[in-house]
Amino acid sequence: MIFIDTILSELLQFFKREGIESHTDEELIRKLDIRQSTFNELFRNRADMVRQVTLFDIEEQKREQVKLLANANSPVEEIMMLLQDGIRKMREINPVYISDMQNNYPEAWGLTMDFVNSNNQHVNADILNRGILQGYFRKDINLQLVTKILLEQFFMMINPMVFPPDRYDLAEVFRSIYLYYVRGICTEVGGKQAEQFFSRHNI
Template identity: 25%
Template sequence: MKDQILIKATDMFLTLGFKSVTMDDIAAEMGISKKTIYQHYSNKDELVEASTMHLFETISCGIDHICNLGNNPIEELFLIKDFVMKNLKNENALPIHQLQKYYPKIHKTLMLRQFDKMGNCVVDNLLKGIEQGLFRKEINAPLIARFYFAGMTSLKDTEIFNPELFASKELQIAYLEYHLRGICTQKGIQKLEQLL
């Protein structure tokens, strides 16, 4: 039952927002009592933290799987983008905004874990791209990885990227293209053009 609660809560948090969804909402959606939820999670903060970490682990495992498929680094980034967006329900900005505002400690922990995971993944991707002649050899991989992470993170800032003006999917594709055009060799640009 604990796993079922976690899965349902995660789905609802991603769809409606971490603050918007109450324990009553989760209980009603599952057809169980709130008391049943509290037998497994002592409070909403604990459930929010469990949900974010569960989602982080799910996405991390999926990214690891994609990185082991042997695709070229440009295709790999597109596959990762699609996988992450699917698991984050096309990245509705409201849940991230609410997580940051109402659960700042959980948000900070998540951001640090994401940076650690994504930073290493992007550095590996960059080095592989340099080795394959798709990315310029003179780029500073650790620095570019940080630029990439900072940019991806800022896409969720609704004050900069108003969701009424910029659809999440369009933002993700535009940012990925922006990133790749800045680091690709001519050979890499040709691969990129095939994917756009």
């Protein structure tokens, strides 16, 4: 890992664990154990730092997703693995991180939403299409509509006006939204496979 990637990786972990605004630039410099001059060379300002961390996170998510889906045995398992990974990630992220980005870093939040839109639409549509052809998902589902619903459910989940993070466990919200919906679009064969996956992985 090159130097800048190491720095971005450490910042990403700080942000996800403690939020973006919990530390000043000076505190981050101390935590990173680098010079002020090095920090200034890497980042034009705080917004640029958050933007670079966001782009790094997006590329990491792409790589992780490829590895994750390579271990699936069917489209149902692919959906379940994405669901399980989403639950895990939501549990690991401090809700303050999301609200900090939404409220203070519109460019970074826009990049995140663009990625969620394009990636989820493409990946979910591909998985669902293959699942229909292989008999795991119902043939009568509207592929475009189901893909859109899955995406909008995600946006609803992270909307603090709908699910205030101080009142709701976002990981549990994620689980409640997606698990039951996925069951509903499965055929009998796909549903059995989904149930087996749920019981094996306790999600």
